[in-house]
Amino acid sequence: MYERQICGAKMSDQERGQFVQKAKLDRIAYDAAQLLSLGEPTKAATLIGAGITSASKDQLEMWFRHYAIARFKVAGGAVEDFLNGVPAANVAL
Numbered sequence: 657m658y659e660r661q662i663c664g665a666k667m668s669d670q671e672r673g674q675f676v677q678k679a680k681l682d683r684i685a686y687d688a689a690q691l692l693s694l695g696e697p698t699k700a701a702t703l704i705g706a707g708i709t710s711a712s713k714d715q716l717e718m719w720f721r722h723y724a725i726a727r728f729k730v731a732g733g734a735v736e737d738f739l740n741g742v743p744a745a746n747v748a749l
Contacts, residue, residue, distance in 0.1 A: 677712070678715070684703055684704065684716065688700040689730070692735070693724065701742050704720065704739075721735055
C-alpha cells in the first residue's frame with residue numbers, strides 16, 4: 657500500500673516564529689492549569705506571570721481557562737479568582 661509522505665507546512669521565518677510562540681503559550685497554559693488543579697496556585701501564578709505579555713495575555717488566559725475547567729475540572733469561579741490575582745507581566749511575585 658502506498659503511504660503518502662508527510663511534509664511540513666511551508667512557513668516564512670515570521671510565521672514559524674509565531675507558531676512556536678503560540679505553542680509555548682499553549683504549553684504554559686496547560687502546565688499552569690495542571691498546577692492549579694494540584695493545589696499549587698503560587699507555582700501556577702509564577703508560570704502564568706512569566707508567560708504573559710501584552711500581546712499574549714488574552715490568548716494565554718483563554719487557553720488557561722479551557723484547560724483548567726475542561727481538562728482538570730477546576731471550578732470556573734476559582735479559575736476567575738486565580739486569574740484576577742495573577743500580577744501583571746514582568747512583576748516579581
